[in-house]
Amino acid sequence: MLTTILLVVAAAIAAVLIFAATKPKTFRISRSAAIDARPDAIFPLVNDLRSHRRWSPFDQDAAMKRSYSGPEAGKGAQMEFDGGYKTGAGHLAITDTTAPSKILMNLVMTKPLSCDNTVEFTFEPQGNATLVTWAMHGPQSFAGKLMSVFIKCNKMCEQQFDTGLSSLKEIAEGNRLKPAA
Numbered sequence: 001m002l003t004t005i006l007l008v009v010a011a012a013i014a015a016v017l018i019f020a021a022t023k024p025k026t027f028r029i030s031r032s033a034a035i036d037a038r039p040d041a042i043f044p045l046v047n048d049l050r051s052h053r054r055w056s057p058f059d060q061d062a063a064m065k066r067s068y069s070g071p072e073a074g075k076g077a078q079m080e081f082d083g084g085y086k087t088g089a090g091h092l093a094i095t096d097t098t099a100p101s102k103i104l105m106n107l108v109m110t111k112p113l114s115c116d117n118t119v120e121f122t123f124e125p126q127g128n129a130t131l132v133t134w135a136m137h138g139p140q141s142f143a144g145k146l147m148s149v150f151i152k153c154n155k156m157c158e159q160q161f162d163t164g165l166s167s168l169k170e171i172a173e174g175n176r177l178k179p180a181a
Contacts, residue, residue: 026140031165033132035130039100040099042100047119049092054171055166061144063084069082069120074094076094078094079091085111085112089110090109105121113143134161158175
């Protein structure tokens, strides 16, 4: 009886591991929002890492330790952060900008899981509005694949991107004047 139970448990674990191994080696998350403002009014809110505290859901933990280096905004601006297990720890750096249409960033996480991802913001004029797209892509480790069997990581990240884009919209449209902390 015990042997049968152990064989069933081993088979279930093997099935989960095999299923995780079949997941894609890379991931891409992308969310967009139309904002009633010109690209040059929205671009600075993303291009300055310190202003992320005003709108980014990833930068709302008051207890998170932050340190900035490089220029205040644009290519070379960097932020080290450590929010422990609540928000994780890592490094965010702006690697390239094309004002006011595109910003590329490198996100390296060290906690809770290691990752090295590309973050991209694009600002596409649409009449008097701007379509802002927030995307992230990178390799997916086996640990990430395994975690995605049980937790819908992409879905959670999409929800956070939507929250951030909504906050960015409120600020850019002048509906919320929350000062940067």
